[in-house]
Amino acid sequence: MMHLPRRGTWFVAAGLALSMAMAGCGGSGVGGGGGGASTLVGVAQGDRLTAKFTTRVYMTTPESVADVYVSDLPAWAWMEGGDISELSGSLVHIHLFVRPKAGRTPIAATACSASVRWLVVSGGEVGVYGGGGFATISGEPGKERVSLSLRGASLRLLHSTAGFRDALGPSTLETTLAAELDTQQAGAMRRAITALSAQANLVADDQPYSVGGDGAQSPGE
Numbered sequence: 001m002m003h004l005p006r007r008g009t010w011f012v013a014a015g016l017a018l019s020m021a022m023a024g025c026g027g028s029g030v031g032g033g034g035g036g037a038s039t040l041v042g043v044a045q046g047d048r049l050t051a052k053f054t055t056r057v058y059m060t061t062p063e064s065v066a067d068v069y070v071s072d073l074p075a076w077a078w079m080e081g082g083d084i085s086e087l088s089g090s091l092v093h094i095h096l097f098v099r100p101k102a103g104r105t106p107i108a109a110t111a112c113s114a115s116v117r118w119l120v121v122s123g124g125e126v127g128v129y130g131g132g133g134f135a136t137i138s139g140e141p142g143k144e145r146v147s148l149s150l151r152g153a154s155l156r157l158l159h160s161t162a163g164f165r166d167a168l169g170p171s172t173l174e175t176t177l178a179a180e181l182d183t184q185q186a187g188a189m190r191r192a193i194t195a196l197s198a199q200a201n202l203v204a205d206d207q208p209y210s211v212g213g214d215g216a217q218s219p220g221e
Helices: 183-198
Strands: 019-021 037-042 048-052 055-061 064-071 088-096 114-122 125-138 145-160 171-181
Touching: 048 088, 055 183, 064 145, 064 171, 064 183, 088 125, 088 145, 088 183, 114 145, 114 183, 125 171, 125 183
Parallel strands: 055 171
Antiparallel strands: 019 048, 037 048, 037 171, 055 064, 064 088, 088 114, 114 125, 125 145, 145 171
């Protein structure tokens, strides 16, 4: 069984649903206007992984403009730790390392101002998708609330546990997320992502993946 670092002893009684729609679509992911829903879209066949994030927080550090953490898992999953073998859901970290300024920051089609880690938990298995894209932020970092828009992000599976099956392959992501300043909760989510990622193995660049068809497996399947 796979566990997060513990502060107490508890076990998850039931799994949470993560929506995975296997349907053809275009070549970009669409997020819902700050409402918390985001979608990873597989480049090869347009398979989709959609999560509606119920927790959206951020923090600032000397090394970043803002670090946004979102999840559809229950808050106690990262605040207390425990057995995740029955959980299905996502933990996502968007690290904004440059704040583009209108008229002062060159913006190319391939510009990157943020890194992304999208961690998928599926019945005790873990897959970590990572990459980068161009992000802008509305509101002043350090204030109560900001909104982050991400476009042109490309992600692929970087780390996974032995039983995790990649149903997407290389993927794209575009989303807009509103987040509230909560350093304590953001820090706990960061520690959970780090701990879970450490339990997954590095995926080779040339490792084959399954998308669509009979070989695709959605989280929680």
